[in-house]
Amino acid sequence: MVQSSKKYKNLCLKLYNDIFLKCPVKKKRVLFESFLGRNVSGNPKYVYNYFVEQGLDKKYELIWILNNTEDEVIGRAKKVKRKTLKYYYYMATAGYWVFNARQADEIIKRPEVSYLQTWHGTPYKTLGNDMFNASMPGVKDVNDYKEKFYRNSRRWDYLIAQNNYSAEIFKRAFSFDKVMLPYGYPANDILYKGNNEKYINELKDKFNLPKDKKVVMYAPTWREDNFYRKGHYKMTMELELDKMMKALGDEYILILRMHYLIANTINVSDYAGFVYDLSQGCDIQELYLVSDVMITDYSSTMFDYANLRxxxxxxxxxxDKYTNDLRGAYFSLPEVAPGPVVKTTEAVIESLEDISKVKEEYREKEEAFYNKFCHLDDGYAAKRVYETVFK
Structure with a gap:
């Protein structure tokens, strides 16, 4: 039977509801999933890596849920393809879930299961109950979106926050009243432990990046009103790559890192040797480390990258459109951002041409930004999470 067929899915759900949910829960079985199986990344990856580093993959049965089971996973974890019969069996019988995104309504959380929701970023744009608009495909209106979000978050037992700012927003936006973990992000541990020349050079070799030029990464977020269908969004490249290459190509290379929801690829064949599209299959934490400068917009990458100062x-x-019409924001970006907020490629180029001057001009804002959003990140978040949730 074809795994993608409706008949196969119906069979899986019948067995899940009639049999698997009646099987005993295995308290030492831990499921990890990042962005609904898209890859091995984010906070779930770095919580999992802590298990492996501490030899806990010998004590626990660790399982990664993936869309592509060819994805590389260190340690002794099993890999299970999402939405298959094995997937439903393990979802029904694991004692722990470690996920960073919401789950489908068809999935039932049993009382014996501990659900660690790691989430995936400090919010600039409004979330959940705080949203005034919802333009995503498959959403009837903002109230429908809020209701679905509310039902989903009822399952969470633990929720990680990168900072106290996030913890307060999450409580309100997610109506979350269980165990908040304001511990910093496990995914940012590597930004402290790996921020050294030896490791960064190893990463540049891994990504085939030259070592004689500075690296700038462009990591924008997605626009929810620009889509193909539910879960598949378009990216319009407003940054003019030809102008960037002409002005900066002697000194810089440019890494593109599109949001995981972006379905289309950007053709960079005309910019060989200058533009490197590392949107697929690369850990963004590692890309932070190799980047001397980051260009972003409203993405939560700003809060992670700030750890590197x-x-x-x-x-x-x-x-104006993004904050006033599309999504809304928790603060004024021009007032708080630890760098220039610009609207044209020419202004981006001007900033990069004298980046040391920019850094000095924004020194006080950078310090305030770091103190507010990175005060809990210190390289030991995964350890704190393990000791609270699993011990």
Missing amino acids: RPMVFFAYDL
């Missing part, structure tokens, strides 16, 4: 440029070409 390196300069940022905010290419917010649609700032």
Whole structure:
């Protein structure tokens, strides 16, 4: 029977509900999933890595849920393809879930299961109950979206926050009243433990990046009103790569890292040797480490990258639309950002041409930003999470 067929899915759900949910829960069985099986990344990856580093993969049965089971996983974990019969069996019988995104309504959390929701970023854009608009495909209106979000978050037992700012927003936006873990993000542990020349050079070799030029990464977020269908969004490249290459190509290379929800690829064949599209199959934490500067917009990457205290440029070409019409924001980006907020490629180039001057101009804002959003990140978040949830 074809795994993608409706008949196969119906069979899986029948066995899940009639048999698997009646099987005993295995308290030493831990499921990990990142972005609904798209890859091995984010906070679940770094909680899992802590298990492996401490030899706990010999004590626990660790399982990664993936869309592609060819994805590389260190340690002794089993790999299970999402939405298959094995997937439903393990979802029904694991004692722990470690996920960073919401789950489908068809999945039932049993009382014996401990659900660690790691989430995937400090919020700039409004979330859950705080949203005034929802333009995503498959969502009837903002109240429908909020209701679905509310039902989903009832399952969570633990929720990780990168900072106290996030913890307060999450409680309200997710109506979360269980165990908040304001511990910093496990995914950011590597930004402290791996921020050294030897490891960064190893990463540049891994990604085939030159070592004689500075690296700037462009990591924008997605626009929920620009989509193909539910879960598959379009990216319109507003940053003019030809101008970037002409002005900066002697000194810089440019890494593109599109949001995981972006379905289309950007053709960079005309910019060989300058533009490197590392949107697929690369850990963004490792890309932070190799980047001397980051260009972003409203993405939560700003809060992670700030741990490195390196300069940022905010290419917010649609700032008014994004904050006033599309999604809403928790603070004024021009007032808080630890770098220039600009709307044109020319302004991005101008900032990069004298980035040391930019860093000095924004030194006080950078310090305030770090103190507010990175005060809990210190390289030991995964350890704190393990000792609270699993011990």
